[in-house]
Amino acid sequence: MEIKVDLFSDTGTRPSQAMRxxxxxxxxxxxxxxxxxxxxxxxxxxxxxxxKEEAVYLPSGLMANQISFAVHCNPGDEIIxxxxxxxxxxxxxxxxxxSGATIRGLAGKRGIxxxxxxxxxxxxxxxxxxxxxLVSIEQTSNLGGGTVWPLELINEITxxxxxxxLATHMDGARLMNAVAATGVSAADYARNFDSVWIDLSKGLGxxxxxxxxxxxxxxxxxxxxxxxxxxxxxxxxxxxxxxxxALEHNVDRLKEDNNNARKLALGLAGIDGIKIETDSVExxxxxxxxxxxxxxxxxxxxxxxxxxxxVLGKYVRAVTHLDVDEMGINYAxxxxxxxxx
Ligand SMILES: Cc1ncc(COP(=O)(O)O)c(C=O)c1O
Numbered sequence: 001m002e003i004k005v006d007l008f009s010d011t012g013t014r015p016s017q018a019m020r021x022x023x024x025x026x027x028x029x030x031x032x033x034x035x036x037x038x039x040x041x042x043x044x045x046x047x048x049x050x051x052k053e054e055a056v057y058l059p060s061g062l063m064a065n066q067i068s069f070a071v072h073c074n075p076g077d078e079i080i081x082x083x084x085x086x087x088x089x090x091x092x093x094x095x096x097x098x099s100g101a102t103i104r105g106l107a108g109k110r111g112i113x114x115x116x117x118x119x120x121x122x123x124x125x126x127x128x129x130x131x132x133x134l135v136s137i138e139q140t141s142n143l144g145g146g147t148v149w150p151l152e153l154i155n156e157i158t159x160x161x162x163x164x165x166l167a168t169h170m171d172g173a174r175l176m177n178a179v180a181a182t183g184v185s186a187a188d189y190a191r192n193f194d195s196v197w198i199d200l201s202k203g204l205g206x207x208x209x210x211x212x213x214x215x216x217x218x219x220x221x222x223x224x225x226x227x228x229x230x231x232x233x234x235x236x237x238x239x240x241x242x243x244x245x246a247l248e249h250n251v252d253r254l255k256e257d258n259n260n261a262r263k264l265a266l267g268l269a270g271i272d273g274i275k276i277e278t279d280s281v282e283x284x285x286x287x288x289x290x291x292x293x294x295x296x297x298x299x300x301x302x303x304x305x306x307x308x309x310x311v312l313g314k315y316v317r318a319v320t321h322l323d324v325d326e327m328g329i330n331y332a333x334x335x336x337x338x339x340x341x
Contacts, residue, residue, distance in 0.1 A: 003306055005332045007264075007307065009310065010202040010257070012321070013205045014205075014323060019246070019249075023241040023242050026237045026238055026244075028235040028237035032233070037237065042055075042057055042241075043056060045247050049247065054214070055211045057240050059210075060201075061210040062086075064197035065169075066094045068134075069101050069169075072134045073101040074133065076131070077099075077132070079136055080118060080121050080134070081103060081105060085138050089143070098229070101133060104132075110144035111147050118157055118160055134166060134168070135160075135167075136169040137154065138171040138173070139189060140174045140175075140177055145287040146283035148182060151182075167195070168193045168194050177254050177283040180255045194218060197213065200243035205246050207242050250322065258283050258284055260284075263329050265286050271336055273291045273292065284319055286317070287312065287315040306331075
């Protein structure tokens with residue numbers, strides 16, 4: 001069956017013809033020697049966007065998380081993050097291998113924990129305890145359903161971390177979706193974090209890469225890890241140009257993705273057999289349940305109608321992105337109605 005509307009993930013976005021042409025014409029050089037003008041420009045753009053001294057282009061978001069952990073933590077140290085966070089579930093246990101840090105997952109609400117939970121989780125200075133090194137948040141929360149960390153809460157948590165001598169990290173894989181939803185700038189969200197990165201290959205539509213930002217001192221250390229992990233590239237300007245194009249053309253349009261997700265959620269709420277909390281749909285991720293069918297049975301049936309969604313435990317997950325327009329959302333809603341009729 002041909003897939004007509006693909007709501008599986010925003011990681012599936014493909015570079016547009018215009019982006020491909022821009023990439024093909026990119027100036028390139030040896031990235032490892034800082035001689036790639038396109039990579040250098042992208043790093044400057046992201047550093048400015050996030051209000052940090054410097055940034056470093058990386059092949060993936062996973063590497064941005066793991067390099068940050070390696071810079072901030074010693075083996076045996078403990079990182080605090082929500083129990084739904086990406087490094088706990090989808091990074092192949094990399095923290096154990098690369099930084100040697102352990103992770104303490106907090107039971108937040110839809111991916112967002114409280115200041116009190118952090119306060120309680122910070123370990124005492126005792127030889128028996130793993131030593132807390134880092135507090136990490138995910139903006140937006142992926143498994144939480146695209147929920148946005150409010151700036152006030154971020155500020156309280158990062159202030160507490162600073163008081164207690166802990167580093168702070170933001171996994172900003174979908175930070176720009178939060179910016180599109182709230183109007184709070186990326187730099188404001190990023191201000192109090194020692195490390196923060198954005199993914200260029202999700203809703204922003206570039207084919208490859210993330211960009212990790214922080215102080216010059218942090219980025220200098222991150223570069224050693226990038227080299228060590230084999231993340232340093234050569235004529236990477238070809239792919240980095242996709243990121244430049246994305247930042248120039250695809251940031252404002254993330255609002256469309258958020259609006260389409262809202263439209264989908266409201267439409268689903270009107271269909272018998274669907275359980276959804278429409279208020280919890282804040283950005284481009286929609287989670288819902290099906291009465292009388294497992295999420296797996298439902299997504300299989302939906303696929304027969306040409307609409308792809310994914311399964312997240314008991315939830316069906318639909319993610320909007322630049323390859324799905326409003327007509328696609330209407331088509332998906334009709335397909336859901338047909339499947340549940
Ligand atoms: C919240 C979050 N962090 C990190 C990543 C990893 O990003 P990448 O696929 O670029 O390695 C993802 C990817 O889906 C993600 O959703």
